[in-house]
Amino acid sequence: MIVIALYNLKGGVGKTASCVNLAHLSASDGYCTLLWDLDPQGAAGYYYQTQPRAKSGVRKLLEKEMSLDELVQQSLYDYLDVIPADKSARKLDILLDEQKGSKKQMRQLLKQAEHNYDFVFIDCPPGFSVLADNIFEAADIVLMPAIPTTLSVRTYDIVKEYFEDKHLALEKLMCFFTMVDARKSLHTEVMHTLSADRRFFEHYIPYLSDVEKMGVHQAPVTAFAPSGRAAVSYHDLWTEIKEGIV
Ligand SMILES: Nc1ncnc2c1ncn2[C@@H]1O[C@H](COP(=O)(O)OP(=O)(O)OP(=O)(O)O)[C@@H](O)[C@H]1O
Ligand SMILES: [Mg+2]
Numbered sequence: 454m455i456v457i458a459l460y461n462l463k464g465g466v467g468k469t470a471s472c473v474n475l476a477h478l479s480a481s482d483g484y485c486t487l488l489w490d491l492d493p494q495g496a497a498g499y500y501y502q503t504q505p506r507a508k509s510g511v512r513k514l515l516e517k518e519m520s521l522d523e524l525v526q527q528s529l530y531d532y533l534d535v536i537p538a539d540k541s542a543r544k545l546d547i548l549l550d551e552q553k554g555s556k557k558q559m560r561q562l563l564k565q566a567e568h569n570y571d572f573v574f575i576d577c578p579p580g581f582s583v584l585a586d587n588i589f590e591a592a593d594i595v596l597m598p599a600i601p602t603t604l605s606v607r608t609y610d611i612v613k614e615y616f617e618d619k620h621l622a623l624e625k626l627m628c629f630f631t632m633v634d635a636r637k638s639l640h641t642e643v644m645h646t647l648s649a650d651r652r653f654f655e656h657y658i659p660y661l662s663d664v665e666k667m668g669v670h671q672a673p674v675t676a677f678a679p680s681g682r683a684a685v686s687y688h689d690l691w692t693e694i695k696e697g698i699v
Contacts, residue, residue, distance in 0.1 A: 455698055456563060456573045458592035463608050464579040467598040467631035469496045470664050470674075472576040474687040475596075475694070477673035480533035482695075484571035487525065490538040491545065491588070492578040498537025501528050502671050505539035512541035514562060515548050521565040530676065534570075549583045559587035581615060589621050594698070598631040598658070601643035613652075623652075629690055630657035656690040658683070 459472040469492065476488040490497035491511075498505070503526045513519040524536045541548070552558050566573060577588055589595060597612065599605040609628060616623050630653070634640050647653050658664070663674050663683040670677040675684040 454563075454567050454570050454573060455594070456575065456592045457594045457596050457694075458575040458577055458588045459598065460575075460577040460585065460588060460592075460595050461579060461597050461599065461608065462581060462612055463599075463605065466579075466600055466605070467658065467664075468492075468579070469494075469500070469576050470667060471596075471598050471629075471631060471658065471687070472574050473497050473500045473667065474673045474675045474684075475691055476533060476572070476574040477530060477675045478688060478691040479572045479574070480528075480530050481675070483532060485532050485569060487534045487536065487566060487570045487573045488528075488576065489536045489573060490576045491542060491584065492576050493538050493540070493543040493545075494578070495538040495542075497576040498535060500667055500671055500673065501533075501535045501537070503528065503535045503537040505537045508539065509541040510536075510539045511545055512548055515545075515552065515558065521562060522569075529672075546582045546584050549587055555583055556586045556590050559584075560591040563591050586619070589616070589619070589625070592625060594694075595626045596694070597626065597628040599628050600632045601630050601640040601647075603639070603643065606643060606647065609647075609652075626652055627654065627694075628652050629654040632660045633657050634660045654690060654693050656686065656693050658686045658690065661686075 459468040476486050480486040510524045525534045528535050549555050549558050630644055661683040663678050663681050667674055675687055678684055
């Protein structure tokens with residue numbers, strides 16, 4: 454089982470859109486896939502038209518009153534299950550902080566899914582937190598979408614420094630560019646500067662209105678417009694990600 458966490462310190466950079474599409478592509482390949490929405494905004498669960506199965510499910514899971522299985526929902530797609538965020542996800546940080554071995558909780562919980570899934574995709578809220586520390590421990594790949602701007606490069610440096618300070622394996626941290634507007638010289642310049650950085654994938658996701666339409670369709674763009682440019686870009690990125698791991 455490979456755990457891929459879509460993370461960035463910054464908000465609104467395409468974590469959820471990427472998580473939803475990459476999970477769909479993984480399932481379309483026939484990999485048993487779980488998408489776990491850990492962002493209390495619940496957008497990933499919304500895109501998949503799912504509702505939480507239990508009230509305060511995440512809290513009950515942490516307090517060992519429920520198992521991970523009991524939170525899992527089948528999606529409308531073969532091989533793809535979803536754990537939508539419930540309201541208790543808002544307090545996840547505090548709940549985790551109260552636990553013994555508070556940074557290893559998520560890794561422990563994911564062990565319950567080890568034999569059921571090939572890939573687990575986690576949609577993370579932005580920011581540094583106890584939850585983020587847990588995700589960094591549990592993930593095999595911390596996949597960071599970044600808009601190619603100066604501020605994003607700064608954020609990338611801050612995240613890298615955080616990994617170094619906390620003695621986390623920097624090899625886990627992988628990035629790709631998203632919302633790319635090739636007409637903007639700043640975007641192309643930033644991408645060019647970072648092209649030599651081996652933490653960045655070559656394929657990127659352009660700024661495309663099809664991605665924004667995911668909310669209208671409540672579906673991954675790779676499902677409702679599979680031959681469009683957005684789906685093809687996600688497909689190419691997914692192929693590149695897989696090359697390094699399967
Ligand atoms: N490649 C893209 N092209 C155009 N719009 C995009 C693209 N990727 C994401 N968006 C849009 O940008 C907005 C933010 O994307 P998304 O919700 O995926 O970001 P996020 O990093 O998960 O945000 P948050 O930090 O709030 O969770 C959404 O409205 C989404 O539809
Ligand atoms: Mg999000």
